[in-house]
Amino acid sequence: MTAKKVNQEIQxxxxxEVFKMxxxxxxxxxxxxxxxxxxxxxxxxxxxxQTSKAxxxxxxxxxxxxxxxxPAELMVVxxxxxxxxxxxxxxVLNDTGGIFKIPAFILKLFPGKLLDKLYYSFARNRYRxxxxxxxxxx
Numbered sequence: 001m002t003a004k005k006v007n008q009e010i011q012x013x014x015x016x017e018v019f020k021m022x023x024x025x026x027x028x029x030x031x032x033x034x035x036x037x038x039x040x041x042x043x044x045x046x047x048x049x050q051t052s053k054a055x056x057x058x059x060x061x062x063x064x065x066x067x068x069x070x071p072a073e074l075m076v077v078x079x080x081x082x083x084x085x086x087x088x089x090x091x092v093l094n095d096t097g098g099i100f101k102i103p104a105f106i107l108k109l110f111p112g113k114l115l116d117k118l119y120y121s122f123a124r125n126r127y128r129x130x131x132x133x134x135x136x137x138x
Contacts, residue, residue: 030057030081032058032075033075033077034061035074036063039133048100052098057096074119076088085119085123090104
C-alpha cells in the first residue's frame, strides 16, 4: 500500500471532514494512525505528546475516527512515504526526537521480519495486557 493510496482511502471516509485538507500534497508533517481503543497505544501517544515535541513533528489520529478500511495497526503516512508495523514504530520514535532516538536506534538493529514478528505478537496481546480505552481524538 502506498502513501497516496492510504490518503485516498482516508479522503473517501465519511468521518474525515476534519482531515480533508491533508491530502498527499498538503501534508506538512507525518500522520500517525494508531489504535484509539488500545490502552497502551493511547497512553503512549499521550506520554509522547506530554514529554516531547512529538505533536510539533507528528499528527496523531486514531484510525477509528478516520475510516474502517485502514488496517488496524500502527501506520505513519507522509507526503511520499508509508510505514507500518515495526517500521512505523521506529519512525515515530525517531521523529519524536530526543531520548526516543535511542530505542529507535536499537529497534533498527533487528532484521525487518523479526521486528514485524515482535510487533504483531505484541499487537495480538495488547488488549489483554493493557486493556481497552475509549477512542481519543488529539
